[in-house]
Amino acid sequence: MEIVNFAHGEFLMLAMYVAFFAWALGHLDPLLALPLAVLALAALGWATYHGLIRWVLGGPMLAQIFATFGLAVFLRAGAQFLWGVDFRVVQDPWLGGRVALGPVFVGLPQLAASVAALVAFLGLWRFLARSETGVALQATAQDRQAAALMGVDTDRMYALGWALGAGCVGAAGALLAMYFYVFPDVGGTFALLAYVTVALGGFGNVPATLAAGVVVGLVEVFAGLLLAPAIKYAVVFLLYLAIVLWRPQGLFGRW
Amino acid sequence: MSQTLAIVLASVLALPALAAAQPREVVLGVVYPMSGPAAQAGVDNKAVFELAAEIANGATDLPFPFYQRLKGMPGLKGAKVRLIFADHQGKPDVGQAEAERLITQEKVTALVGSWHSAVTATMSQAAERHGVPFLNPESSSPGLTRRGFKWFFRTSPHDEHFTQVMFDFFRDFEKKRGVKLKTLGLTYEDTLFGADSGKVMKDLAKKHGYEVVLDIQYRARATSLQSEVQRLKGANPDVWMPTSYQTDAILFTRTMKELDFNPKMIMTQDAGHISPDFIAAVGKDAEGTMSRAPFSTDLIEKRPVARALNVLYSKRAGKDLYDFPARAFTGMMTLLDAINRAGSTAPDAIQKALIATSIPGEQLIMTWDGVKFDETGQNTLVKGIILQLLGGKYHTVYPFDVATKDVLYPIPAWKDRK
Numbered sequence: 001m002e003i004v005n006f007a008h009g010e011f012l013m014l015a016m017y018v019a020f021f022a023w024a025l026g027h028l029d030p031l032l033a034l035p036l037a038v039l040a041l042a043a044l045g046w047a048t049y050h051g052l053i054r055w056v057l058g059g060p061m062l063a064q065i066f067a068t069f070g071l072a073v074f075l076r077a078g079a080q081f082l083w084g085v086d087f088r089v090v091q092d093p094w095l096g097g098r099v100a101l102g103p104v105f106v107g108l109p110q111l112a113a114s115v116a117a118l119v120a121f122l123g124l125w126r127f128l129a130r131s132e133t134g135v136a137l138q139a140t141a142q143d144r145q146a147a148a149l150m151g152v153d154t155d156r157m158y159a160l161g162w163a164l165g166a167g168c169v170g171a172a173g174a175l176l177a178m179y180f181y182v183f184p185d186v187g188g189t190f191a192l193l194a195y196v197t198v199a200l201g202g203f204g205n206v207p208a209t210l211a212a213g214v215v216v217g218l219v220e221v222f223a224g225l226l227l228a229p230a231i232k233y234a235v236v237f238l239l240y241l242a243i244v245l246w247r248p249q250g251l252f253g254r255w
Numbered sequence: 256m257s258q259t260l261a262i263v264l265a266s267v268l269a270l271p272a273l274a275a276a277q278p279r280e281v282v283l284g285v286v287y288p289m290s291g292p293a294a295q296a297g298v299d300n301k302a303v304f305e306l307a308a309e310i311a312n313g314a315t316d317l318p319f320p321f322y323q324r325l326k327g328m329p330g331l332k333g334a335k336v337r338l339i340f341a342d343h344q345g346k347p348d349v350g351q352a353e354a355e356r357l358i359t360q361e362k363v364t365a366l367v368g369s370w371h372s373a374v375t376a377t378m379s380q381a382a383e384r385h386g387v388p389f390l391n392p393e394s395s396s397p398g399l400t401r402r403g404f405k406w407f408f409r410t411s412p413h414d415e416h417f418t419q420v421m422f423d424f425f426r427d428f429e430k431k432r433g434v435k436l437k438t439l440g441l442t443y444e445d446t447l448f449g450a451d452s453g454k455v456m457k458d459l460a461k462k463h464g465y466e467v468v469l470d471i472q473y474r475a476r477a478t479s480l481q482s483e484v485q486r487l488k489g490a491n492p493d494v495w496m497p498t499s500y501q502t503d504a505i506l507f508t509r510t511m512k513e514l515d516f517n518p519k520m521i522m523t524q525d526a527g528h529i530s531p532d533f534i535a536a537v538g539k540d541a542e543g544t545m546s547r548a549p550f551s552t553d554l555i556e557k558r559p560v561a562r563a564l565n566v567l568y569s570k571r572a573g574k575d576l577y578d579f580p581a582r583a584f585t586g587m588m589t590l591l592d593a594i595n596r597a598g599s600t601a602p603d604a605i606q607k608a609l610i611a612t613s614i615p616g617e618q619l620i621m622t623w624d625g626v627k628f629d630e631t632g633q634n635t636l637v638k639g640i641i642l643q644l645l646g647g648k649y650h651t652v653y654p655f656d657v658a659t660k661d662v663l664y665p666i667p668a669w670k671d672r673k
Contacts, residue, residue, distance in 0.1 A: 076290075077290070080290055080294065084298075085290070085294035085295045085298050086295060086532050086535070087295070087501055087502070087505060087532040087533070087535075087536050088535075088536065089505065089509075089535075089536035089537060091539075096512075097512075097513065098513050098514065098515060105513070105514050105515060107510075107513035107514070108513075109513075110513070179509055179513070180478075180506070180509075181502065181505045181506070181536055183292070183502075184290075184294075185290070185291050185292050185294070189476055189477075189478050189502075190478055193478060220479065220482075221479070221481060221482050222482075224473075224481075224482030224483060225482040225485060225486065228471070228472065229471050229472065229473035229474060229477075229482060229483050229486075230445045230471075230472040230473055230474050231474075232474060232477075232482070233474055233477075
């Protein structure tokens, strides 16, 4: 869609708050709150497109960057204003503890989160590759004008793209809330890694992002375990830089 | 014509001089993290700073002699204290920019700040360059008072005082319980706070004959601490000694539980591990965590000044007074006392008054022996205590003569809990 959402981290933060408040006020486990978070965030993505992105889409690149960046600052400050600066944690979610996979211990919430992420990925992939709407969406992303000429309602596709993207963040946020703390600034921690992952795989290529995500995760853990924990992110970013120098479009990117 | 102009010019030039002679306002710049990962520290401190200003302005009453003497700032003939709050977001560059702005544009008399050692370092450089007094109530990096600065004053103990208390505790605890702690595992975050704390812990471990079996500097605000905890688990030290801010402290505790890491003793460097958020978020899983501290909420009942202040503070902040606001208050009152004695807002008069500071211990909310600065600007009458998280609250466990609870040791393994 050729627009980067710099408020992606803040969307994640909002999804985590949805899961947290569903637990704190409605006694809903984050697993049950997941559909709620997906719907709420999809609605937010849709509204963001219609309220903001549509108006800057034709504008210069800088206007687009500032619009989503401004949205990020607004959401972060708004969250601090409404819910304060305290760190909040969902206590005793259904999934807790760990499972032994051979000699390795894996946290159960993390395992569930990765399984759910895989399911979401397969769903998204099938939708994009197989369904007519998915193909129309891809066409819009590749060339808006050509897609419009073929009779695709690109405005709707953009809105759908935003709703889908935000909905996925909604799922991620609800899963993450099972084991990570929530506070207004939490998005920034993940957003940078997310951009690096997407850029590493290649913008617009969903399976490549999955592969890149696994690479980033492995590099992070092994750099921390075998080298020094202080430089684990340095290794991740170094790898990213090396790959981007070699292939500016990312590992599997087409353009 | 030129005569009129000269008169006008002369009177305009004379105005600031008159204003300086009889200040009607004392403007102080207060810079803390009000947003970002440590915003809670700034927001909780803001409430106590406002109380301090009200006490000085006579709007709020704290019925103890030291505070009564300050009432209405008699030294400045009733000048009003006005605080300008600024947010440094935990970033050294932002802190420095705010310090410059407050000094050059808002013309503040003095600066107070700023929690993070790394930010205090850059902000106080700006203050030093402009010749403006800087009072630091809480940053614990020892190096801050070793830069030969003339305008920098710190009321709180630093990491050497604190870490020494930990090793004193180890010695006395081993004697009392007849156990032997031999190996230490250190994890510390990678900003100035963690780096300095790590260095001090290593030095003292060597001096006191403990073996450091794991020494990890980790990336602050990590999204995952799995590899760090795996390494801790592998090294299995007698005492795990982490230095972390809130975010990492919470994540460490959660990851420990997931990965079944069972340290028998956890001795932390305050900060993240002592914040109310940490206790609210993972307090149950952090049972038995110990921390050095200059103040503990359970001491409020034992100290009349702290009790009186806590009544005012809890009404305003919605929570009990704890370490951060307690130290912030002590720092601010020390500065206000110096300005009052200086009887002027001139920087050198305040500097002179700060050097002459002598506040008796019983007038403080802290358990210190008082406030008195040495030539580096460090308060020499500080004292640290050791706390332990028991039943969701931090209790004083050392020195043994002021302890309110016995030490829980060893911390039960995860499989034996509830």
